[in-house]
Amino acid sequence: MSTYEDLLEISxxxxxxxxxxxxxxxxxxxxxxxxxxxxxSESKAELSQIYHKKLTSEKTKKIIDELNKESAQAEMDExxxxxxxxxxxxxxxxxxxxxxxxxxxxxxxxxAQSAWEKAREKSDFEMFLPHLEKQxxxxxxxxxxxxxxxxxxxxHVDEYEPGFTAEKxxxxxxxxxxxxxxxxxxxxxxxxxxxxDVFEGKKFNVEKQKKxxxxxxxxxxxxxxxxxxxxxxxxxTMGMDDDVRITNRYDEENLNSLFSLTHExxxxxxxxxxxxxxxxxxxxxxxxxxxxxxxxxxxxxFVGRSKExxxxxxxxxRDEFPSLQNNTKDGFYKRINRxxxxxxxxxxxxxxxxxxxxxxxxIELGLFRDEIEAEETKTVWENKMDEYLDIVPEDPADGVLQxxxxxxxxxxxxxxxxxxxxxxxxxxxxxxxxxxxxxxEIAKGNxxxxxxxxxxxxxxxxxxxxxxxxxxxxxxxxxxAKYHIDHLEEKYGPIYSL
Amino acid sequence: MSTYEDLLEISxxxxxxxxxxxxxxxxxxxxxxxxxxxxxSESKAELSQIYHKKLTSEKTKKIIDELNKESAQAEMDExxxxxxxxxxxxxxxxxxxxxxxxxxxxxxxxxAQSAWEKAREKSDFEMFLPHLEKQxxxxxxxxxxxxxxxxxxxxHVDEYEPGFTAEKxxxxxxxxxxxxxxxxxxxxxxxxxxxxDVFEGKKFNVEKQKKxxxxxxxxxxxxxxxxxxxxxxxxxTMGMDDDVRITNRYDEENLNSLFSLTHExxxxxxxxxxxxxxxxxxxxxxxxxxxxxxxxxxxxxFVGRSKExxxxxxxxxRDEFPSLQNNTKDGFYKRINRxxxxxxxxxxxxxxxxxxxxxxxxIELGLFRDEIEAEETKTVWENKMDEYLDIVPEDPADGVLQxxxxxxxxxxxxxxxxxxxxxxxxxxxxxxxxxxxxxxEIAKGNxxxxxxxxxxxxxxxxxxxxxxxxxxxxxxxxxxAKYHIDHLEEKYGPIYSL
Numbered sequence: 001m002s003t004y005e006d007l008l009e010i011s012x013x014x015x016x017x018x019x020x021x022x023x024x025x026x027x028x029x030x031x032x033x034x035x036x037x038x039x040x041s042e043s044k045a046e047l048s049q050i051y052h053k054k055l056t057s058e059k060t061k062k063i064i065d066e067l068n069k070e071s072a073q074a075e076m077d078e079x080x081x082x083x084x085x086x087x088x089x090x091x092x093x094x095x096x097x098x099x100x101x102x103x104x105x106x107x108x109x110x111x112a113q114s115a116w117e118k119a120r121e122k123s124d125f126e127m128f129l130p131h132l133e134k135q136x137x138x139x140x141x142x143x144x145x146x147x148x149x150x151x152x153x154x155x156h157v158d159e160y161e162p163g164f165t166a167e168k169x170x171x172x173x174x175x176x177x178x179x180x181x182x183x184x185x186x187x188x189x190x191x192x193x194x195x196x197d198v199f200e201g202k203k204f205n206v207e208k209q210k211k212x213x214x215x216x217x218x219x220x221x222x223x224x225x226x227x228x229x230x231x232x233x234x235x236x237t238m239g240m241d242d243d244v245r246i247t248n249r250y251d252e253e254n255l256n257s258l259f260s261l262t263h264e265x266x267x268x269x270x271x272x273x274x275x276x277x278x279x280x281x282x283x284x285x286x287x288x289x290x291x292x293x294x295x296x297x298x299x300x301x302f303v304g305r306s307k308e309x310x311x312x313x314x315x316x317x318r319d320e321f322p323s324l325q326n327n328t329k330d331g332f333y334k335r336i337n338r339x340x341x342x343x344x345x346x347x348x349x350x351x352x353x354x355x356x357x358x359x360x361x362x363i364e365l366g367l368f369r370d371e372i373e374a375e376e377t378k379t380v381w382e383n384k385m386d387e388y389l390d391i392v393p394e395d396p397a398d399g400v401l402q403x404x405x406x407x408x409x410x411x412x413x414x415x416x417x418x419x420x421x422x423x424x425x426x427x428x429x430x431x432x433x434x435x436x437x438x439x440x441e442i443a444k445g446n447x448x449x450x451x452x453x454x455x456x457x458x459x460x461x462x463x464x465x466x467x468x469x470x471x472x473x474x475x476x477x478x479x480x481a482k483y484h485i486d487h488l489e490e491k492y493g494p495i496y497s498l
Numbered sequence: 499m500s501t502y503e504d505l506l507e508i509s510x511x512x513x514x515x516x517x518x519x520x521x522x523x524x525x526x527x528x529x530x531x532x533x534x535x536x537x538x539s540e541s542k543a544e545l546s547q548i549y550h551k552k553l554t555s556e557k558t559k560k561i562i563d564e565l566n567k568e569s570a571q572a573e574m575d576e577x578x579x580x581x582x583x584x585x586x587x588x589x590x591x592x593x594x595x596x597x598x599x600x601x602x603x604x605x606x607x608x609x610a611q612s613a614w615e616k617a618r619e620k621s622d623f624e625m626f627l628p629h630l631e632k633q634x635x636x637x638x639x640x641x642x643x644x645x646x647x648x649x650x651x652x653x654h655v656d657e658y659e660p661g662f663t664a665e666k667x668x669x670x671x672x673x674x675x676x677x678x679x680x681x682x683x684x685x686x687x688x689x690x691x692x693x694x695d696v697f698e699g700k701k702f703n704v705e706k707q708k709k710x711x712x713x714x715x716x717x718x719x720x721x722x723x724x725x726x727x728x729x730x731x732x733x734x735t736m737g738m739d740d741d742v743r744i745t746n747r748y749d750e751e752n753l754n755s756l757f758s759l760t761h762e763x764x765x766x767x768x769x770x771x772x773x774x775x776x777x778x779x780x781x782x783x784x785x786x787x788x789x790x791x792x793x794x795x796x797x798x799x800f801v802g803r804s805k806e807x808x809x810x811x812x813x814x815x816r817d818e819f820p821s822l823q824n825n826t827k828d829g830f831y832k833r834i835n836r837x838x839x840x841x842x843x844x845x846x847x848x849x850x851x852x853x854x855x856x857x858x859x860x861i862e863l864g865l866f867r868d869e870i871e872a873e874e875t876k877t878v879w880e881n882k883m884d885e886y887l888d889i890v891p892e893d894p895a896d897g898v899l900q901x902x903x904x905x906x907x908x909x910x911x912x913x914x915x916x917x918x919x920x921x922x923x924x925x926x927x928x929x930x931x932x933x934x935x936x937x938x939e940i941a942k943g944n945x946x947x948x949x950x951x952x953x954x955x956x957x958x959x960x961x962x963x964x965x966x967x968x969x970x971x972x973x974x975x976x977x978x979a980k981y982h983i984d985h986l987e988e989k990y991g992p993i994y995s996l
Contacts, residue, residue, distance in 0.1 A: 016541045
């Protein structure tokens with residue numbers, strides 16, 4: 001067996017362990033009985049440990065060192081080189097950090113998450129502060145071990161959005177912030193509530209919502225032979241190669257389930273579009289978190305919340321839900337695209353969402369550049385909310401304590417949500433130019449062209465190309481927030497008479 | 499850390515891996531989408547391999563060798579000695595067999611099971627024969643590596659019913675066979691169909707069956723905080739320490755679901771009764787397959803199919819299922835205890851069940867003692883069916899091809915089903931003597947006394963005692979089929995006016 005084949009074998013073994021871990025996690029969030037959490041945590045810790053040991057073993061190191069030699073590289077084709085590059089990256093990120101530090105991070109995270117839950121419940125920032133301080137300190141230490149391009153924060157950005165840096169994100173976010181903030185201010189100043197009373201005071205049968213959601217996912221191209229749709233408090237998608245599962249949640253008082261469904265289906269179509277030849281292969285996965293989010297946001301916002309999709313779906317909704325009898329397509333479309341200031345990121349609309357992210361990115365960068373102390377984050381948060389959205393949360397549970405990410409030590413993750421929206425806009429712009437009559441196909445309920453285009457151009461390449469390279473290949477240029485702004489102006493101009 | 503603590507640590511690690519494997523298997527049989535079988539098989543194979551390597555590692559060997567030294571044993575208490583004994587047994591059974599042979603068995607089993615499925619479908623014994631021959635040959639080879647008390651078959655009996663041997667089983671089965679066969683013959687000769695038309699031509703709402711089953715499991719003491727009840731084509735129970743899951747199946751045309759439910763609940767109560775301090779401990783599991791089956795059969799037959807339980811449950815059944823309006827408790831009780839000759843083991847009643855097992859045991863022993871050739875099994879099967887039950891299957895799918903076990907190489911497994919029935923009778927006899935008014939408590943729907951008695955006397959001891967020792971401790975004597983016969987005579991005498 002050649003050294004390269006050895007690498008592929010290790011990659012497959014790792015994927016088998018990871019897939020098992022994913023199933024344990026899926027089960028934990030769907031069907032696991034409450035009293036089983038202790039055993040489940042132990043099983044997950046065990047498999048994680050096995051995964052870590054295999055990835056960072058001396059055997060893996062030898063193979064990776066060997067394959068990175070000039071003589072070995074000279075004999076490889078493009079795919080092989082990319083495979084070695086990605087496995088080397090996975091290996092390095094783990095191998096360079098001492099085992100002791102990895103164990104400490106795991107312990108600190110467990111404590112910090114538990115403290116965060118309590119702090120949020122009690123709206124008590126001080127309770128969480130020492131844990132935030134510890135997490136920042138640890139993550140700065142880790143960054144030194146991993147290494148970075150310009151500054152420590154880059155080491156963490158690289159985990160979620162390989163190839164990106166703080167500077168690169170800043171250069172994209174800066175113009176975006178100004179544009180979004182002024183658009184939001186203009187919209188809010190109008191004090192308009194476009195659309196009709198579609199949900200107010202009404203009930204929407206949950207079983208019917210489930211049925212409709214099941215049908216929509218199928219229509220969009222989700223393959224139930226290799227997946228299933230279940231319920232979860234926080235909807236998520238779990239990609240396990242030939243088994244890609246969606247979850248969704250249902251609220252009797254509105255039809256938000258339709259949009260969480262199109263969102264998760266977007267994630268799932270990406271996973272189901274990965275080439276089956278590459279299951280277990282180093283390249284057989286998503287490019288980055290931002291690219292994954294671009295797929296979910298595209299199917300949620302560019303498809304699901306579009307006029308054309310509502311044209312297609314509204315008659316069916318009115319058939320299923322009698323309380324929509326007196327509503328119109330147009331009234332429904334405008335209602336589900338209302339823009340409102342909110343404290344809570346996960347409730348934010350398309351216009352304000354990236355401002356919520358920009359705020360978090362500003363703070364993370366400030367912490368890592370030693371320009372902000374952890375104890376200042378609450379005040380900085382409030383000031384930035386005031387600056388970007390003209391509202392100030394009085395309760396830290398609606399402000400600095402609202403997200404789980406920092407308690408879990410996931411610095412560098414937030415930006416990928418915003419990048420997802422930006423990629424989505426830029427990619428969809430290209431798709432519209434390359435697919436004849438895309439909008440009218442969507443209005444007819446035909447999603448094949450878009451799905452196949454995404455599959456051919458993105459999904460099937462796994463992570464052969466880095467995000468920056470893929471964006472260039474796809475759209476002919478680097479990432480630019482202007483497509484996001486253009487999309488919002490085009491869409492919300494008519495809704496809000498801007 | 500002491501060597502004994504090292505042993506406990508390995509035991510916990512193994513259990514964490516095993517629990518993950520169990521969840522993968524549970525999911526495969528409940529919720530996994532059809533198209534996910536390939537990835538699932540690979541993940542299971544990977545975790546099995548990791549389990550095997552850890553159990554048979556040189557590190558484990560060193561610890562086990564060390565703990566089996568006289569000096570080490572001298573310092574241990576009873577529990578520690580038992581823990582070392584059981585871990586040593588688990589280790590030896592794996593360590594002694596060469597890896598190559600284990601791999602070959604796995605491959606042969608995969609092929610044989612697939613061939614068996616096709617052969618059964620086509621009722622073609624010749625299609626399966628070469629695989630049966632290969633399995634017997636391999637299992638004889640394995641027996642030589644593992645070692646045995648008197649004869650090769652013992653090596654396999656020991657896997658499922660530690661401490662038992664072919665001879666010991668023979669000495670219990672021989673008198674049992676005669677008694678059962680003459681009881682069955684007498685019953686059949688009466689050509690009686692006791693009870694009423696309870697199911698014939700009726701429908702029983704499946705959702706209501708599910709509701710009733712859920713309630714019954716709860717009444718028997720099944721803990722839903724550490725478990726759940728789902729559907730599966732072949733009902734099974736999965737014990738994962740603090741997470742013990744039952745499955746059941748429902749048929750609109752009868753209420754068999756009630757008895758598969760009490761059966762699986764019996765298994766689950768055993769698993770939920772294991773001491774939580776011993777999760778992951780070498781002793782923290784069931785004594786043997788026969789003992790596990792004794793719990794399921796006790797709750798299914800001694801409780802579920804008893805007059806007292808039917809007294810308790812029938813009013814509720816009549817409330818839920820209008821089609822029982824014209825039936826009586828007594829008619830229902832007799833109907834669910836009808837004795838009929840059948841070709842199929844899994845459809846057999848309490849009286850004939852152990853004869854189906856005796857037949858399989860006879861054949862397995864014949865094969866391993868070189869008294870029967872694989873090619874003769876079909877004919878021997880037919881002759882024995884004629885001898886024991888006075889019926890002869892014309893279709894091998896109803897005869898020698900009906901069970902999956904031989905294709906999976908599970909020789910030595912069948913006897914444990916019969917041992918389960920024998921243990922159940924003998925243990926229940928003791929329980930009745932030790933628990934005041936057990937029958938009337940059951941009639942009142944109070945199962946606490948029985949469950950607690952089983953928990954204290956069996957479940958809480960894990961596998962500290964071997965089956966033979968446990969039987970002696972519990973009932974004051976060795977295993978004896980007479981309790982099974984007595985139970986059947988007492989129960990079926992009145993039903994069939996014997």
